[in-house]
Amino acid sequence: MRYFGIFWLLMGIYFVVFHPAIIYYNTNSNLFLEGRNPTWAIIYLIISILGWLIVFGFAGKKIYNATFGLQSGAKKILANGKSILAEILSSEILDQSKPNQINKKLVVRFNNFSGTPIKFPIYITDTNPQLIRYEKGNSIPIKVDEKVKYAPYVLPDGSTPTVKNRLFFLLSAIWVIAALLLITYFIYAYTTESMGYGWRFLSLDHPLLLSMFIAIFFGFLYFNVVGRIISSNFSSGSDKNMKLLFYGKTAQAQILEVAQTGTYINENPQVKYSLQFHDDQNRLQKNSLKKVIMMIDLPYARQEQKKIYYLPEDPSVIAFEEDVIIE
Numbered sequence: 009m010r011y012f013g014i015f016w017l018l019m020g021i022y023f024v025v026f027h028p029a030i031i032y033y034n035t036n037s038n039l040f041l042e043g044r045n046p047t048w049a050i051i052y053l054i055i056s057i058l059g060w061l062i063v064f065g066f067a068g069k070k071i072y073n074a075t076f077g078l079q080s081g082a083k084k085i086l087a088n089g090k091s092i093l094a095e096i097l098s099s100e101i102l103d104q105s106k107p108n109q110i111n112k113k114l115v116v117r118f119n120n121f122s123g124t125p126i127k128f129p130i131y132i133t134d135t136n137p138q139l140i141r142y143e144k145g146n147s148i149p150i151k152v153d154e155k156v157k158y159a160p161y162v163l164p165d166g167s168t169p170t171v172k173n174r175l176f177f178l179l180s181a182i183w184v185i186a187a188l189l190l191i192t193y194f195i196y197a198y199t200t201e202s203m204g205y206g207w208r209f210l211s212l213d214h215p216l217l218l219s220m221f222i223a224i225f226f227g228f229l230y231f232n233v234v235g236r237i238i239s240s241n242f243s244s245g246s247d248k249n250m251k252l253l254f255y256g257k258t259a260q261a262q263i264l265e266v267a268q269t270g271t272y273i274n275e276n277p278q279v280k281y282s283l284q285f286h287d288d289q290n291r292l293q294k295n296s297l298k299k300v301i302m303m304i305d306l307p308y309a310r311q312e313q314k315k316i317y318y319l320p321e322d323p324s325v326i327a328f329e330e331d332v333i334i335e
Contacts, residue, residue, distance in 0.1 A: 081158030082169035089151030
């Protein structure tokens with residue numbers, strides 16, 4: 009998934025930045041600027057500036073959400089989350105390069121809000137390792153987000169959330185550099201293309217406009233369509249599955265039919281499962297779900313039974329256990 013994301017990021021950069029410039033500077037000429045309407049030039053300039061402000065404002069918001077937004081969400085979990093006692097199933101040391109400061113990954117077990125035992129990973133920094141609080145078999149108090157709104161959803165009670173400074177400064181530096189490059193390009197384009205006629209060189213196919221339109225289109229397409237499809241198909245971390253994890257119940261589903269849909273994502277086939285199961289009221293529920301599976305796992309897709317999670321108040325919302333549980 010990481011390389012899949014990097015590939016589409018590079019493709020997006022090419023189509024937003026380089027492709028419009030290659031087409032424009034190889035097909036357009038500014039020899040007849042005097043005949044262009046100056047009013048439209050101002051309109052194009054305003055549209056370009058407003059559009060780029062939207063693009064960079066959206067990018068800035070995403071940077072905030074990935075840093076200070078996460079910190080703010082974590083503080084809300086600690087202030088308003090439900091207190092639960094969890095058992096530590098495993099404790100893995102990730103980094104202990106600093107004295108009296110050990111970074112660990114814990115996998116804890118507790119009952120979700122429907123009474124179903126679940127496992128969940130927690131990442132902590134143990135500043136008092138001599139107390140041996142975070143070892144396998146111990147129990148620790150945790151705070152769980154009842155709204156399933158703020159990542160990481162579960163935190164050790166009494167912890168102090170911090171911002172990853174390296175990530176923030178890296179993303180901020182990229183944002184600032186990109187903004188400066190855009191401003192530089194505005195100046196460069198005006199200097200080399202205006203020919204004394206102001207902004208009349210602007211047109212819908214000029215990179216200052218076309219790149220902006222493509223950036224907005226790609227952003228909308230990814231965050232509102234592609235990203236949701238990928239999240240729902242590859243499952244882990246999707247909003248639906250987080251809801252299932254914290255509010256769902258489990259059942260053993262009988263697989264009635266398995267068929268490929270003809271859709272492929274990253275060369276992996278999407279499969280439709282038709283299934284039935286009995287809910288906690290012993291009512292028979294029939295449903296289906298689609299899932300992208302690895303090509304090498306295709307021969308093992310046809311199973312007679314699979315464990316699922318479902319919402320008690322809405323049994324039509326289901327997912328396979330392996331897609332809900334986070335290790």
